[in-house]
Amino acid sequence: MNFSLTVGLPHYLLVGAMLFCFGLYGVFSKKNAIAVLMSLELMLNAVNINLIAFNRFLWNNPVEGTKHLLLNGHVSAIFVIVVAAAEVAVGLALVISIYRSRLSANVDELDWLKW
Amino acid sequence: MGDIASGLIFLVFALLTVFSAYLVVSSKNIVHSALFLALTFVGVAALYVLMNADFLAAVQLLVYGGAVAIMIVFGVMLTLRSGNAQNSNLDSRNALAGAIVSLLTFATLGLVVFTTEPWRKTVDLSATGTTTGDISWLMLTKYVVPFEVAAVLLLVAMVGAIILAKGVNDSK
């Protein structure tokens, strides 16, 4: 790969991958349930970066017969954001309700279903 | 000149995003994590702008920065017990395994990114201008059903969140 300052698809994808993997690490290793939620948000953002990068570099052309750009990636990203918002709302509500009954938001302690 | 500038700008925001994402997961104080999360969102929004996704950048700021981050901070504050903020975001015993698996995942993703020939595009298609109209056009034509479904999802999530957080009043 020749060195160039021109920013392209792989760069964005790499940023997305890094974000995703940081999120993954957070999901894997955080004790606090809210931290896990945050890490999830990171992962969702990483996905969004990828979606938009793909849209930008691979499908950035008008829809046939119209002057509109093909922005499927953007629309998908919006839906991801919608879902993320719903997820955060419900997730936080769950965490708070668990916290209320257990006085803890520690994921390690949420193992009532184990063996 | 422009290439270098845009490259530098990308570099700045990419680093901001990635570094604050790193801090989100590495910070020992969960409030700091939440704040860095907000910073990450802002950085991602900036990346969107660099990709000509201005509408999405604004949505990102509005929804993630203005709502999700705040909600999370709020949730943190509601579930934080006094006096232990400094150690509120500890790693569990899975940390090492999690790190290894995350690294592996990253290696895999990197492998895919760099070995997939059609993806090695650096061409700036230089399509500029607003994306708002096109997104709305797509939303109201091709994706109108998912759009409505998303609306229903949000409503359901809202009701669910309220019920979960408030608790059901049994005395009724």
Next chain:
Amino acid sequence: MIRMEASFQWAWLIPALPLLSFLIIGFITKKWPKLSSTISIAAILTSFVLAVWVDFGVFASGVGAELVEKPYQHVVNWLTFSGVPWGLSAAPLNIEFGTLIDPLSAMMLFVVTLVASLVQIYSVGYMHGDKGYSRYFAYQSLFAMSMLGLVLSTNLLQLFIFWELVGLCSYLLIGFWFFKPSAREAAKKAFMTTRVGDFGLLLGILFLLNKFGTLNFVQLFHMMTPEVKAMVAVGGVSYLTLTAFLVFIGPIGKSGQFPLHVWLPDAMEGPTPVSALIHAATMVVAGVYLIARIYFLFQGASPAALEFVASLGGFTAIFAASIAIAQNDIKRILAYSTLSQLGYMVMALGVGSLTAGMFHLMTHAFFKALMFLGAGSVIHALHEKQDIWEMGGLWKKMRITGTTFAIGVLAIAGVPPLAGFFSKDEILSAALHNGHPVLFGIGLFTAMLTAFYMTRLFVIAFMGPEKAENHPHESPWVMTLPLVILAFFSIVGGWAGIPEHGFAYFVRPWGSEFEPEAMNWLVAGPSIIVGLAGIILSYIVYYGKASDPVEAAFPRVYKVLKNKYYVDEFYLWIIKHIVDGIGKVLYWFDIYIVDGIVDGLAWIARSLGSLFRRAQTGQLQVYAIIFFVALIVLFLAVTYGEGQLHALNPLALGGGK
């Protein structure tokens, strides 16, 4: 010819009508006893008429002889196992249901429907007022259906099904008064004991099926080639011999031959008409009928098989007859008499005379049913008293019963010209003629014993001193009418063997030549003499006695006989000590070895479970880590793997690599 064919093809109605009756009674008219009995009797009488029609076709024309060579079959296919040809038949296995008509089955049809009809009519009087009146007739109908189906079976499987059905009916009817513990026990005993025999029969059927690929009697008969006869199973035993032995185990159980005879006396716990029908005239002779049906198998087997059959029959005959001398229960005497006569029949078959065996089967059915019904009449009159020593003086009070009973006694004793004389004479002459002098002697002695104990029964019960506490009275006409009819047949039944083209002309093994045989007075003479001797001796010994003089004279022998040679006790001892011991060993084996293995497996599973459940940490994050590890491995395998996975590359990356 056409007319006869017409009657033959309606033969299936003969078992079908009682079945219909059974269903109607069972499902509809159970609440109305009179209606139930009417339906049942109507059904069996119709069957009787049909049977007579069929018999007319078989015997009253020239068809009978043809049918011996080429039996009439009317079949419908039931199961077809297509594919691999079975055994020697080299054709797909076909299991069919149908009716087989030849003189043998025609004769049986007549006997069974006649006796069943009479017994059912008799039962109207005998079972009057019983709580289970409708149930009784339902069982009777079911039994009639089963027995007739058995008689008409075209193949061994069909026969086996009906064989088990009659066993079931026997069980149900022995235990008809299930509130009596003894009835329950007797029913169970009968069922269990016959199971032993049925197991052998089933094995035999499987052996036949395995080798011949068909169970149809006619087809089996035509396969009895010399090559087949030469087939060796184990060691020096030919395949057919082995199979014949196995099949013969069935009749041993069903027809109460020696080791498995113990159920039949106990079966007398059932209502007396049931004993008459099932345990004297029809079901118990099913075994004899089975042997006759597959007689070609025994003919094809080594002579040892028939030898064994004959010996067992002869032994059973004398064995049961000797027991009968010492019994006091009227029905038990008759039961042991039945055993003895069944032994006679089996012996006849064993010495090579199918004709004699079947002839005796028929006559025996008449006079034994007569005596059972007579005994029932007596018991009915004396309100369930069965000990002959408590009877006495019935002759004066119950003329019809007494007279008909006397005819039965004379018939079984072999006094000419009654039925028993002809058939017994035929057996004895066949034994002598076919070179079994020992069996001839046994037969002769048994004949004397038979005359002795039957006379003993009659003398004590009917001619003994009158008992004041008894108020016997003659039974109603529905009970005496069957007695009279059966008495008639007991007298004339034997005359079927007299004409040139008589019984022997029709009822003979398939493919055998008819050899007319004149009355052998050398045999008949001693037979008559021993019969009369037995009667006279018994009369002298027992007339006017209030207790058994034989008991006083030979107490030890009497005791042995009284206790039936301790066979039941011996069985009990075996069961208690040997079977129980084996059971204990097996129990130990089961607990510590079998259960040990099972428990060990369970323990292994449990240990593995408790080991692996550690993986079920309940922690989402551990699951997520595992999930992602798997995902990465899978992805790399699919994307960069060689061989099979290589083909999936386009799917994984949309064609890019």
Next chain:
Amino acid sequence: MPQFGSDIFLLIANWIRGLFGANTYAADVVMDIVKFIMIYVVLVLAVMVFVMLERKVCAWMQLRVGPNRLGPRGWGQIIGDMIKLMGKEDFRPDNVDKWPWALAPMFFLGITIMVFAVLPFGRGMVPVDLDLGIFYILAISALSVLPVVTAGWASNNKYSLLGGMRSVAQMISYEIPLVFSLLGVVMITQTFKTSAIVEAQQHVWFVLLQPIGFVVYVIAAMAEINRAPFDLIEAESEFGCGYFTEYSGLRFGLFYLAEYANLFLISAVAATVFLGGWQGPFLPGWLWFAIKVLFMVFLIMWFRWTFPRFRVDQLMHFGWKVLLPLSLANIVLTGVGIYVYQLIFPGIGG
């Protein structure tokens, strides 16, 4: 319509560009820097004026004199206060969360300043004329909750934390009607562009077409910037000074500055979206803009010194059960109105 001095700032801008000749890239960079500085200058000046104005208005409404010692009629007071603020010790309490505590005021002000980039100060005087203008304003100002919460939390003080928590509840609740109230205008003009919205009001101000939207906007905006009667976040009588209790010196000054900058901001947005922006006869556009902003500022000050403070539950009740339905109804009404309008005058808009 002749407007004296209308384009004076544009002339200056063109002159600066002219200095760079053909090198438009350098000219753009320099102009961006100039714009940035100008925004600061305008902002600081405006805030100084507003602070003084508030004291004067407050005094006037309470029949007092107000500051009257320093300078003519007391207007020198602004300078004095500034010097005092800058001279004060920047005191950091012991157990604060250092970095968030230190950065919160800066972010707060920074976010506010970012929003000014899209405001049309006059004809052609939009620092960055984004397509997304209004949406950008909303998106950026949505972020301003965060520094408030951060400040409240980082101060490690019960009062501050309570203030921060209240700010979350209040700002999130009122952000929704705020966004929706502006949507009506966006539906009519079919653009987010601030300059285009101003242009569209050449004949009629949107306050006339969107009276409900305007009312909702003003109320929600006042809540957004935590001004009385929505000043629960810093309710002095309840818990000291809310989220900036622990701040002093220049950091406190930054919050103070940001608060008045926000006041400027919502007044400017109101002027732009509902009051015709720089549109107006005779006077230069930027002057019209300033007048309208001042009017809005005065209006909001008026409210502050007129209404009592809400209770927390009343606040939430009002936001969710009155303003939100009202703004939604406004959107529906606007939609119906546009539909009817297009039925009557086909071909216009769409």
